[in-house]
Amino acid sequence: MTTTRGRRIRHCVLALPVAAVLAAGSACAGISSAQNDSDAGADARNAAAMAGPRSDQWDDLHKAATTESPATYQGPTQSVTAPKNVKVAVITCLSILSGCVSPATGAQQAAKHLGWQVRVFDGGGTPDKQNAQMLNALSWGAKIILNIAIDPNAVQDGLRAAKRAGVPVGAGSNGLDSPNPPVKPTGSNLGYAFDVGPDYAALGTKAAQWVQADSKGKANIVVYSDKEFPSVLALQKGLLDQLKTCKDCTVQPLRYFTGNQVAQVLPQSVVSYLRSNPDVDYVFIPYDPAAAAVVPAIAQAGLGDRVRLISVLGSQENLNFVRESRVQVADAAYDNRYMGYAMLDQTSRLLTKKPLAEPHGENLPFVVLDKDNVPESGSDWHASFDYPGTFDGLWK
Amino acid sequence: MTDKTIRHIGAPASGRSTRERLNPARLLSWVSGYETLVLLGVLIVVFTLTSDRFLTADNLQNVALVQAVTATMTLAVLMPLIIGEFDLSVGYLIGFLVMLEAVVAQHTSNPGIIIAAGPVVGLLVGLVNGLLTVYFKISSFIATLGVGILLSGATQGISNGKVIFENIPSSVTTLASEDFLGLSLAVWLTLLLAVVLFYVLEHTPFGRFWYAIGGSERVAYLAGVRTNRMRMTAFAAAGLIVGFAANFALAQAGSANPGYGPELLLPAYAAAFLGVATYRPGYYNVLGALVAIILLAIGFNGLSLLGVPFWVQPIFNGSVLIIAVLVARQETRQVRTG
Known part of the structure; x- marks a missing residue:
C-alpha cells in the first residue's frame, strides 16, 4: 500500500x-x-x-496533536493514607482486547506500590458475563470492584449485588465522569462511584487537529460513530467542533453503527460508502476494535491508497497498522497504565472517605500517535513523565 | 415415547462378591444418566476444598442470580430441538423484544403493557418461524436465521442505535431487584416456568406428541398426530418463552442496548445439548437442561474464584459439553440396542 x-x-x-x-x-x-x-x-x-506560510500552521497543528497532553504530571497532588490489604477486583470488558486489559495491568502494577491484591476477571464481552464476574468478585471478597469499559446500564444486577454487599464500584474508560460531562444514572439505575477516563472531547480535538494537519486543511472526512458509548459521543463532539474550524475541509454526514455490527456490517458498510463517495479521503472510526475490522476490508477492496484512517484507543493491533501505514495512519491513544494508577488512587480516597481527586479522570494523558511517535512493536503508549513514582509518593 | 428410556440398574444382589460390586463398569452403570450430576458434585467438592469462598450462601446466591435469562433462553431453544428443529433467531429475538419493551416504556408507564409486549410479540415471531418452516418448507436453520437477521435490523431501527435507559418503570425492574428467600423474583419465575414445561413435556399428550415428532415425524403423523400444527406450536412456544426472558433481561439491566442478544444464542444451545446427558440420555429435557446450566455456572464461578487465566473457562465449557454428549450418545446406543 x-x-x-x-x-x-x-x-x-x-x-x-x-x-x-x-x-x-x-x-x-x-x-x-x-x-x-x-x-x-x-x-x-x-x-x-x-x-x-500556512505550512507552519500545519506543522504546529501536527505538533499539537502528536504532543502528549498534559506534558507534565497534572494528577492529584494531595497525599492520601492508603488503607492496607485491600482486595481489588478488576473486571475487563473483554480480556482478548488489549485496550480492556491494559488498565487492569496498570492497576496490578500500582497495587504493588500499595501492597494490595488485584485480581482480574474477564468480562467476556457480554453483559451476562460481566454481571456474573461482578458477582464472582463479590464472592471472592473484593473490597472494591473496578469495571473497565463496561456500561453501568448493562450490569445493574452486579451493581445491585455490590450495593447490597456494601462494596463500592468504580470504573475506567467509560467517559461518564469529569472531565467529561457527567452522565448520571436514570431512574432506579445504579452508577459508578467514579469513572477514570481522559478528556474525550479534547482527545477528539487532537484527532481533528491531526487530520487537518495531515490533509493540509483539505480533508474530506467521513466520521463513524456509535451512540451506545458516552465516551464516543464526547469524543465526537470535540472532533466535529475542531473540524468546523477547518474551512476547506469537508465533513460528510455522520454515519452510525453499533457494537454488534463491527465484525460484519461495518467493514462492508465502510467499503461501500467509500466506493460511492470517491472524494472521501479520511475515515474516522471511534474505537480501535472497530477499526481493526475495517482496515483489512479497505485494504482488500483496493482502497488503501486512497483513504487514510484514524481511530481511538491505542490498541497494539492498531498501532501496528500505524507502524506499517496500512490504511490506518494515526491513533488517538491514552495512557491505560496511568488509568490503572488513577483508579487505585481514587480507590484509596474513596475507601478512606476522602474527597475524590478532581477531575475524576485525574488528567489522564493522551496523544495522537502516527508513524513519527508510535511506540515500538509490542509496547503500549505511556506518558513520558514519571507518574508511577509520583503516585507512589502520594500514597505513603 | 413417554416410556422411560433410562434403565437404571437395581440394587446389587446381596450374594454378589465385593469384587463384583466394585467392578468399574458396574459402578458406572449406577450413575447412568446422571454423569453430569456426578461431575457437578465433583466440581462442588473440588471448589469447596480449593476456595474458602465457594461454599457460602452469598456465593451460591450470586451464582443463581444471573442465570435467569440464560436458563429461560435454554428452555426456549429446547422446544424446537425436541421436535428436531433449530431456532437460530432467539438471540436476535431477545434483543429485539428487550428493545421493543424499552421503546413501549417511552410511550406508556403501564407496566402490564410493557411486560406483555415481549411475550406477545415473541409468540408472533415464533409463529412466523413456524410458518416459514412448516408451511413454506424452508429449513428451520435458514428460516430462523433469516428472521433473526431481519430482527437485528428492526432492533437497530427502533432504537436508532442508542441505548435506551429512560422511563423504564421501577415496577418492571422489580422482577430482578426484589428478593424472595434470597433469590430474585426472576429466578423464581424461571424455576416456575421450568416446572410448567417439565409437566407439559413429561406428563401431557402435548409433550408426547412433540417427542414423537422429534423421533420420527412420519411415524407420528401415521399415528394420528397433527404434526404441522404441533411443529408450529413448538416454534411459537420458543418465541413466547424468549418473551419472558426479555422481561427478565430488561428488569436486570433497567435498559436496552441495541447490541444485546446474539451472544445468548450459543450458551443456550450449549446448555440444551449438555442437558441430553442427564435424566433422559439422548433426549432434550428440562431437568437435564437445568442441571447443565447449574454445572456451567458452577464451573464458571469456581474457576473465577480460583483466578484461573481467562482462556481456561471456554476450554472447560467446551470439554464438558463434548464429553457429556459423547457419554449420552453412548448410553442412548446401549439403550436402543438393548
Missing part, C-alpha cells in the same frame, strides 16, 4: 523543506497528472503545502 505513486507524492511533499516546495511541487504535480480522481486529496495537499 505504501509503494504506490499517490503515496510517493505525499512522502515527496512531506520530505522537502519549505524552500524547495515550489520546485518539488511542480515535479510531483507532473507525476500526479497520470493519477485518477482518487488522488485529488493528495493534489490538494500539494497545493496546500505550496501555500508557504
